[in-house]
Amino acid sequence: MTKMYPSIRMLGYSSAIAASFFFVGDASAQVLSGTISVPSQFNPSTWNFPNRTQTFSMELRRAVQTWDYERTLKMTAFGAGFHGFFFLSSFRFLDKRIGYNRVFHVAATKAVLNQIVFAPIYLSAFLYYQSTFVTSYAGVNTGSPTEFVSQNFLGLYSKAWLYWPIVNCISFRFVPAGVPRLVFLAPFWAAWIARIGTQPSTESSSSLEFGRLDIQSL
Numbered sequence: 009m010t011k012m013y014p015s016i017r018m019l020g021y022s023s024a025i026a027a028s029f030f031f032v033g034d035a036s037a038q039v040l041s042g043t044i045s046v047p048s049q050f051n052p053s054t055w056n057f058p059n060r061t062q063t064f065s066m067e068l069r070r071a072v073q074t075w076d077y078e079r080t081l082k083m084t085a086f087g088a089g090f091h092g093f094f095f096l097s098s099f100r101f102l103d104k105r106i107g108y109n110r111v112f113h114v115a116a117t118k119a120v121l122n123q124i125v126f127a128p129i130y131l132s133a134f135l136y137y138q139s140t141f142v143t144s145y146a147g148v149n150t151g152s153p154t155e156f157v158s159q160n161f162l163g164l165y166s167k168a169w170l171y172w173p174i175v176n177c178i179s180f181r182f183v184p185a186g187v188p189r190l191v192f193l194a195p196f197w198a199a200w201i202a203r204i205g206t207q208p209s210t211e212s213s214s215s216l217e218f219g220r221l222d223i224q225s226l
Contacts, residue, residue, distance in 0.1 A: 021187045022092030029194040030087030033201025034080045040202060082142045083201070090133060091197075096190065098126040103185050115180035119173045127168060128161075135160050164204065171200065 102118040139156035175196050183192045 018187055019093060019096065022096040022190050023088045024092075025187070025190045025194055026087035026092035026095075026197075027084045028087075029198040030091065030201060031080060031084045033198040034083040034205055035075070036198065036202035037205030038076060038080070041205070079142055083205075086134070086137050086141075090137075091130075092190065094126075094130055094133075095193075096186075098122065099185065099189060102180075108185060110181055112177075112181060115177050116173075118180045119177040122176055123169060123173050127172065128165065131161060131165055131168070132157055135164070 099122075102122060106118050106121070107114050135157045136153045139151075139153040175193065179189050179192050183189045
């Protein structure tokens, strides 16, 4: 029983880390897409209110009122319930099979294998979750989850090849295995989530013919 405690603790850490950057990433996506209302020019010297503290609180209150917190919480739940466990397990598998040596050719091999073997599984689960539980994340009625996955998978997967092999190679090369690696990757995941979660500002925008994930401009 005692041997299980480190694994359980590591799983808890990974879930907490994933939940935090999913929260930050989705909230950032809503700011970038205009879902959360923020001042177009955040310059206190231009505020005409006599009490600038009051003005700031009013702007902050408006931002909170326009925040789709349910979407953010659903995204956070995906991070806590799936993301942390999935990549903690997949990275551990790659480390055991390929080796723990932090040299370039080993790191590059693990990064490419991760993109070939595990990324398709993860992206399919990610898109399925969006269509099933986070319909506002796509912005429109997504139809059946399987159709949503098939329509959006290839575009997101092809763009991921331009980003994640490089980031993961750096992490495999320089960062110790386990929780430190997930901590290192957290800001990169937050940026990725913020980018793919940025919705087009108009209904006529067609970054994708099906759904509203902004994949083409990644």
